[in-house]
Amino acid sequence: MKLTRRDAVAALVGAGVIGGAGAAALARDGFQADSNAANGEGEGTEAIVEALVGTARAVYPSEVENVGGFVETYAATKLARRPDFRAGAADALSDLDAEARITFDARFAALDPVESETVLRRTGAETAEPDSEGTTAEQVRYYFVNEVLYALYGSPTGGELVGIENPQGHPGGTDSYRRRPDR
Amino acid sequence: MTAAGSGGRTGTPDRTPSPRVDVCVVGAGPAGALVASRLVDRGHEVVVLEAGPRFDRADRRERMERSIRPAHGARSVWNVGGERDAFTASGERFYPLNVARVKGVGGSTLHWQGMVMRLHESDFERQARDGVGADWPIDYADLRPYYSEAERALGVAGDADNPFAPPREEPFPMPAFSPSYSDSLFAEACEEAGIAMHSVPNARNSQPRDDRSECVGYGTCQPVCPSGAKYSADATIEAAESKGVRVLDSVPVQRLEPTDDGERVGAAVYTTPDGEEHRQEARQFVLAAGGVETPRLLLLSKAAEHPDGLANSSGAVGRYFMEHLFAGTGGRADRATRQNHVGFNTSESHQFYDNDFEKVDPIKLEFLNYAGPSPVEMALTADEWGDDLLDSLREAYGTHLAMGGLVGQLPRARNRVALDPTTTDDHGNPVPDIQWSLDDRTRRTLAKANDLQAQVFDHLDAGVEWVVGPENTGPAYHHMGTTRMGEDPDESVVNPRLRTHDVANLTVASSSVFVTSGAMNPTLTIAALALKAADHVDADL
Numbered sequence: 163m164k165l166t167r168r169d170a171v172a173a174l175v176g177a178g179v180i181g182g183a184g185a186a187a188l189a190r191d192g193f194q195a196d197s198n199a200a201n202g203e204g205e206g207t208e209a210i211v212e213a214l215v216g217t218a219r220a221v222y223p224s225e226v227e228n229v230g231g232f233v234e235t236y237a238a239t240k241l242a243r244r245p246d247f248r249a250g251a252a253d254a255l256s257d258l259d260a261e262a263r264i265t266f267d268a269r270f271a272a273l274d275p276v277e278s279e280t281v282l283r284r285t286g287a288e289t290a291e292p293d294s295e296g297t298t299a300e301q302v303r304y305y306f307v308n309e310v311l312y313a314l315y316g317s318p319t320g321g322e323l324v325g326i327e328n329p330q331g332h333p334g335g336t337d338s339y340r341r342r343p344d345r
Numbered sequence: 346m347t348a349a350g351s352g353g354r355t356g357t358p359d360r361t362p363s364p365r366v367d368v369c370v371v372g373a374g375p376a377g378a379l380v381a382s383r384l385v386d387r388g389h390e391v392v393v394l395e396a397g398p399r400f401d402r403a404d405r406r407e408r409m410e411r412s413i414r415p416a417h418g419a420r421s422v423w424n425v426g427g428e429r430d431a432f433t434a435s436g437e438r439f440y441p442l443n444v445a446r447v448k449g450v451g452g453s454t455l456h457w458q459g460m461v462m463r464l465h466e467s468d469f470e471r472q473a474r475d476g477v478g479a480d481w482p483i484d485y486a487d488l489r490p491y492y493s494e495a496e497r498a499l500g501v502a503g504d505a506d507n508p509f510a511p512p513r514e515e516p517f518p519m520p521a522f523s524p525s526y527s528d529s530l531f532a533e534a535c536e537e538a539g540i541a542m543h544s545v546p547n548a549r550n551s552q553p554r555d556d557r558s559e560c561v562g563y564g565t566c567q568p569v570c571p572s573g574a575k576y577s578a579d580a581t582i583e584a585a586e587s588k589g590v591r592v593l594d595s596v597p598v599q600r601l602e603p604t605d606d607g608e609r610v611g612a613a614v615y616t617t618p619d620g621e622e623h624r625q626e627a628r629q630f631v632l633a634a635g636g637v638e639t640p641r642l643l644l645l646s647k648a649a650e651h652p653d654g655l656a657n658s659s660g661a662v663g664r665y666f667m668e669h670l671f672a673g674t675g676g677r678a679d680r681a682t683r684q685n686h687v688g689f690n691t692s693e694s695h696q697f698y699d700n701d702f703e704k705v706d707p708i709k710l711e712f713l714n715y716a717g718p719s720p721v722e723m724a725l726t727a728d729e730w731g732d733d734l735l736d737s738l739r740e741a742y743g744t745h746l747a748m749g750g751l752v753g754q755l756p757r758a759r760n761r762v763a764l765d766p767t768t769t770d771d772h773g774n775p776v777p778d779i780q781w782s783l784d785d786r787t788r789r790t791l792a793k794a795n796d797l798q799a800q801v802f803d804h805l806d807a808g809v810e811w812v813v814g815p816e817n818t819g820p821a822y823h824h825m826g827t828t829r830m831g832e833d834p835d836e837s838v839v840n841p842r843l844r845t846h847d848v849a850n851l852t853v854a855s856s857s858v859f860v861t862s863g864a865m866n867p868t869l870t871i872a873a874l875a876l877k878a879a880d881h882v883d884a885d886l
Binding site: 176225289312316320324326330338341 | 405406407408409410413414415416522523524525526551559560561562563564565571572680681682683685686687688691714719720721722724725728729730731732734735738739742743
């Protein structure tokens with residue numbers, strides 16, 4: 163199942179990053195403007211985006227396609243519009259990179275999906291409670307693992323993987339709850 | 346007067362008192378908002394004092410994210426908790442007060458479900474009809490026109506298909522939401538079980554109305570509706586402010602100060618965020634702070650002429666606290682049930698409300714559209730990821746069905762809101778102590794509700810996986826009864842005009858005046874009573 167720009171917009175709406183008009187503009191004009199803004203405003207933004215893509219490739223189900231494009235567009239806007247989130251993610255990335263260097267002598271974003279998953283597990287993020295100000299495991303869970311999981315399973319395409327095309331957090335209208343399951 | 350400086354969205358708002366106004370309303374929830382709105386329409390000068398903050402509408406999507414993502418405590422969505430909201434629950438049962446309320450402009454309608462039913466005629470006459478509880482000093486006919494006005498004020502989507510509802514004189518303001526797919530599964534089972542289903546009146550827009558969106562299906566009604574389709578009282582407050590009502594936020598009222606002779610309230614004493622104390626004087630005062638803070642404020646307002654608390658010569662302030670109890674049954678079917686697309690219900694049954702069961706109170710049955718887990722919430726708390734997580738989500742989601750139900754408590758003096766002098770809030774005031782217990786009659790009614798739910802599940806081809814009933818029930822977060830209405834000043838706090846027996850210029854607009862609880866969600870009745878109270882205050886000015 164292929165993730166699209168529409169899914170990224172939906173995920174951003176669900177995450178409260180953009181509203182109706184913002185979503186329409188973003189869908190129309192693309193993410194380049196936010197991407198540029200993000201690169202200019204925050205040191206290390208590109209590295210955070212790369213790490214979020216690496217996390218998604220490790221934790222998304224195998225049948226999802228276009229993970230890179232989806233997460234890059236989602237993350238560029240999120241980081242541009244949420245400076246507090248970007249600052250917290252930058253701190254958590256330092257710990258994630260440190261673990262990657264210990265294990266594979268490379269920064270996290272340079273790892274392949276299997277290696278990324280190994281590093282994520284070694285931080286303890288798989289079973290950690292998410293906490294933006296907690297331990298390394300809790301911060302990695304919050305800023306990386308849960309961030310990309312929320313983007314996926316809060317979007318229509320991610321919801322459809324499970325059987326719900328209007329997942330909680332997505333403004334999918336008031337038709338879907340009435341539809342028969344065979345539609 | 347204008348709203349200038351009263352709630353400025355930029356800079357520090359002016360929170361100094363106005364020169365003596367016509368009406369001072371304490372609380373900016375639905376009751377206070379409707380009172381203020383009606384009285385400004387009648388040409389009166391109104392100041393509203395709200396303990397909590399203003400919440401920016403633009404933040405609602407972020408609040409929704411907080412509600413879905415597990416890193417943020419549920420109470421953080423609307424900033425509930427901490428020293429400001431400290432409480433004690435010393436009764437037989439713990440009472441989770443801070444789950445039940447929001448302090449801020451809009452009050453608890455910011456996080457409510459939005460179900461708005463009228464009480465039945467029988468709810469006003471439980472003693473006369475059934476020999477239990479007490480009778481209200483007003484009846485359904487007295488409230489009936491106010492119910493219609495309340496439905497228009499809140500914006501109710503409903504249908505006249507409910508054969509068990511009390512008589513009504515006009516259609517609902519908006520068409521009802523259509524039944525869900527899972528309702529259709531229940532409909533087959535209910536047909537076989539001899540149970541009639543019908544629509545649910547919802548205070549949420551089924552079409553654009555009052556500059557608010559129609560519902561767009563975020564599915565997070567409780568605790569936050571990002572689209573604004575669900576009614577919340579901040580909308581009424583904003584409209585009232587545009588007409589000249591002055592609203593001060595973050596100014597908890599510490600006490601109501603009676604005049605020297607104790608006959609009237611002279612001022613509401615409040616504090617500002619910078620710690621200053623002010624007095625707002627008014628000709629009339631309306632207390633609209635909900636079923637817990639309303640009696641608490643009266644108890645905190647002791648004075649020479651009111652040694653047991655303001656307006657408490659009866660001793661009834663804080664007593665007769667009532668709640669609705671939840672009865673539920675859930676399980677899984679052998680087919681898809683399409684849950685969690687929306688966060689509200691579209692079908693109920695009031696068939697067993699005015700029942701003739703032996704020693705059993707009214708029962709309201711609900712058919713849930715949000716049974717079982719939400720996949721996104723489940724994913725965010727899982728201890729796995731990748732294909733394993735997707736497999737678990739597919740296994741967990743999709744075939745759940747559940748029924749809910751409400752059962753009311755009868756009024757009992759021992760259930761009460763008192764003050765706990767051993768614990769104080771952020772202003773040094775004793776916190777509320779909720780002394781709450783369940784009685785056998787309520788348990789019996791819960792068991793009966795479970796029996797009815799079991800009959801439906803027997804016809805559903807669905808296995809029952811959980812039951813919430815007499816042994817593990819919990820409250821529906823509807824506080825009622827703590828300044829009860831009545832004709833007798835020795836047994837009640839307010840009269841049928843909602844004015845306190847003891848204090849001539851003090852009115853209460855709240856579920857605290859309910860004499861019985863019924864088993865219907867209380868907000869529409871709160872709204873109707875608020876409009877009635879406003880009419881009486883207007884007449885007295």
